[in-house]
Amino acid sequence: MANVTIRNLNKKYDGGFHAVKDVNLEIRDKEFVVLVGPSGCGKTTTLRMVAGLEEITSGEILIGTRVINDLPPMDRDIAMVFQNYALYPHKSVYQNMAFGLQMRKYPKDEIEKRVREAADILGIGPLLERKPRQLSGGQRQRVAVGRAIVRHPQVFLFDEPLSNLDAMLRVQMRVELKRLHERLETTAIYVTHDQVEAMTLGDRVVVMKDGWVQQVGEPLELYGKPANKFVAGFIGSPAMNFVGVAITDLGGVLWADAEGLRLKVPPQMAERVRAHAGKRITLGVRPEALHPATGSDHADYSFDTAVDVVEPLGNEILVNFRAGGAPMVARVDPAVRVKAHQAIRVALDPERVYFFDEKSGAAI
Amino acid sequence: MLIERKWKKWIFFYIPMTVFILFTLFPFYWMAVTAVRPDPELYRTWRQASATPFWTLEPTLEHFRELLKTTAFPQWLWNTMLIAIVSTIISLICGMFAGYALARLKFRGSEFLGTAIFVTYLVPQTLLFIPLADIIREMHLGNTPWALMLTYPTFLIPFCTWLLMGYFKTIPKELEECARIDGATRFGAMVRIIFPVAIPGILSAGIFAFTLSWNEFIYALIFMSSAELKTVPVGVVSELIRGDIFFWGQLMAGALLGSIPVALVYSFFVEYYVTGLTGSVKG
Numbered sequence: 001m002a003n004v005t006i007r008n009l010n011k012k013y014d015g016g017f018h019a020v021k022d023v024n025l026e027i028r029d030k031e032f033v034v035l036v037g038p039s040g041c042g043k044t045t046t047l048r049m050v051a052g053l054e055e056i057t058s059g060e061i062l063i064g065t066r067v068i069n070d071l072p073p074m075d076r077d078i079a080m081v082f083q084n085y086a087l088y089p090h091k092s093v094y095q096n097m098a099f100g101l102q103m104r105k106y107p108k109d110e111i112e113k114r115v116r117e118a119a120d121i122l123g124i125g126p127l128l129e130r131k132p133r134q135l136s137g138g139q140r141q142r143v144a145v146g147r148a149i150v151r152h153p154q155v156f157l158f159d160e161p162l163s164n165l166d167a168m169l170r171v172q173m174r175v176e177l178k179r180l181h182e183r184l185e186t187t188a189i190y191v192t193h194d195q196v197e198a199m200t201l202g203d204r205v206v207v208m209k210d211g212w213v214q215q216v217g218e219p220l221e222l223y224g225k226p227a228n229k230f231v232a233g234f235i236g237s238p239a240m241n242f243v244g245v246a247i248t249d250l251g252g253v254l255w256a257d258a259e260g261l262r263l264k265v266p267p268q269m270a271e272r273v274r275a276h277a278g279k280r281i282t283l284g285v286r287p288e289a290l291h292p293a294t295g296s297d298h299a300d301y302s303f304d305t306a307v308d309v310v311e312p313l314g315n316e317i318l319v320n321f322r323a324g325g326a327p328m329v330a331r332v333d334p335a336v337r338v339k340a341h342q343a344i345r346v347a348l349d350p351e352r353v354y355f356f357d358e359k360s361g362a363a364i
Numbered sequence: 365m366l367i368e369r370k371w372k373k374w375i376f377f378y379i380p381m382t383v384f385i386l387f388t389l390f391p392f393y394w395m396a397v398t399a400v401r402p403d404p405e406l407y408r409t410w411r412q413a414s415a416t417p418f419w420t421l422e423p424t425l426e427h428f429r430e431l432l433k434t435t436a437f438p439q440w441l442w443n444t445m446l447i448a449i450v451s452t453i454i455s456l457i458c459g460m461f462a463g464y465a466l467a468r469l470k471f472r473g474s475e476f477l478g479t480a481i482f483v484t485y486l487v488p489q490t491l492l493f494i495p496l497a498d499i500i501r502e503m504h505l506g507n508t509p510w511a512l513m514l515t516y517p518t519f520l521i522p523f524c525t526w527l528l529m530g531y532f533k534t535i536p537k538e539l540e541e542c543a544r545i546d547g548a549t550r551f552g553a554m555v556r557i558i559f560p561v562a563i564p565g566i567l568s569a570g571i572f573a574f575t576l577s578w579n580e581f582i583y584a585l586i587f588m589s590s591a592e593l594k595t596v597p598v599g600v601v602s603e604l605i606r607g608d609i610f611f612w613g614q615l616m617a618g619a620l621l622g623s624i625p626v627a628l629v630y631s632f633f634v635e636y637y638v639t640g641l642t643g644s645v646k647g
Binding site: 051052053072073074076078079080082083084086088089090099100103104147151 | 536538539541542543544545546547548549552557560561563
């Protein structure tokens with residue numbers, strides 16, 4: 001078991017593409033860290049550099065106190081689960097799981113013991129004699145995980161392991177992976193482009209974009225206090241609503257104005273927003289912080305609009321409308337009856353309004 | 365388009381298919397029928413009233429008997445087999461490593477090297493035999509099986525390399541990466557994981573190489589002079605066409621016997637052979 005330290009990590013490809021830029025990360029022992037971001041954000045490249053499959057352009061990676069930059073993958077004491085599982089097609093499930101131990105010259109009975117143990121944990125005991133092509137997607141996934149855990153490595157690396165599964169199985173495997181991590185207590189680095197996976201699995205989540213780390217934090221911290229507009233829009237589904245607003249100072253009270261929209265800047269934000277008076281900034285509000293206005297909602301925090309599309313999901317309703325020249329979504333209680341094209345007054349929760357710098361996107 | 369008319373299927377599929385099959389199989393049939401046709405039937409004109417050019421009513425094994433008695437045919441068969449097997453093995457080994465390197469390793473000039481290897485395959489043998497003959501003579505290899513065992517790989521290696529390179533590229537590289545994390549070296553991952561997975565490709569390359577060397581004519585004709593060292597294609601042609609006399613029966617008997625080993629090899633590996641040409645397994 002070990003912690004993983006990444007210092008000023010950079011990856012530049014021969015073609016000049018700068019895939020990973022100055023990544024710094026301290027992953028604690030037994031921690032489950034998820035790297036998440038859109039495709040091409042450098043998350044997989046970072047993982048592959050930790051695995052030793054990609055050369056490091058500059059920077060350092062340490063497992064424990066050992067710099068592993070120049071160690072071949074086999075000497076890093078890691079195990080990796082690939083997106084396409086990468087099971088050896090000509091070997092049986094048992095041989096697939098035993099291969100890593102055989103290469104390390106473990107005694108036969110020890111291999112047998114460990115493979116059986118891992119197979120029991122994952123519920124693939126009856127499949128040990130089968131070939132990978134005789135397995136379903138979910139079973140292959142389990143074998144790939146089993147192959148990683150028999151080795152008892154210091155660090156687990158997961159490269160989008162659930163992407164090839166159908167939606168139902170993915171949810172199920174997600175829970176199993178989380179349970180497995182609790183049981184094994186091994187440091188894990190997990191790459192995904194799915195923010196739900198990231199939020200549910202990670203002790204901490206690293207959001208990346210264009211090779212830069214945008215924010216590192218616990219899932220609820222990312223959700224509650226996004227460092228910038230990108231993180232705010234990436235975490236949460238449906239995504240946060242954004243409207244460009246102009247800030248005006250009317251006798252000491254700050255107002256955010258957009259086309260057909262005037263909202264009071266909540267008092268707890270006023271101090272920070274004041275510096276932007278007279279300028280344009282971006283207002284962000286999550287769909288769950290919007291609801292149809294009732295008598296108790298303050299007029300300063302509500303506005304009139306017309307419903308565009310209604311998406312009834314059963315446990316909630318997504319109401320689409322336009323406000324301040326931007327499309328918006330509200331996530332409302334299914335008991336609320338709204339119809340398309342109906343006029344509606346929407347209120348927002350003043351405690352849950354965000355402001356972002358228009359240019360840099362940084363949270364204000 | 366969903367409801368296909370029956371006559372359409374006949375016109376666009378069954379009839380052209382039948383014509384094609386008849387066209388390709390006819391030479392084989394002709395070879396077989398000539399091999400068992402008695403001499404008097406072979407050498408009389410077709411215009412004769414009783415002529416049956418497409419079949420024979422009195423099949424005979426006389427030509428086979430004559431072939432085995434008057435020529436060194438069994439010896440030729442053995443020579444051809446030995447030379448084809450050795451040159452196939454040499455070419456496969458070189459082709460596997462070269463193909464792997466070109467498919468997987470990134471090194472300066474790898475693309476150029478790949479193209480260069482392919483270009484050597486394109487140089488016609490009818491030109492290459494001249495310098496090769498010189499080299500064979502210099503090395504005192506003329507009129508020994510080694511002359512062919514070492515010259516056949518000159519066209520077999522490029523061929524195997526290209527076929528296997530294509531096959532290796534279809535194998536997901538994660539398989540290898542996983543093996544390297546599991547504790548194998550690059551070489552170990554290649555030998556333990558990639559080669560076993562590539563068996564269909566390796567077999568089809570092997571079958572092709574075997575057939576090509578089995579049928580090879582020019583080098584065998586030029587580098588081998590003694591009758592007992594000849595290969596089947598050269599032996600049959602040089603010993604059974606004397607001046608302007610063609611011993612058709614024995615020629616065809618030799619051709620028929622000579623094609624049996626190749627046909628056997630194909631039929632044994634036909635399944636691998638098809639997957640080898642159409643792509644690899646999924647991980």
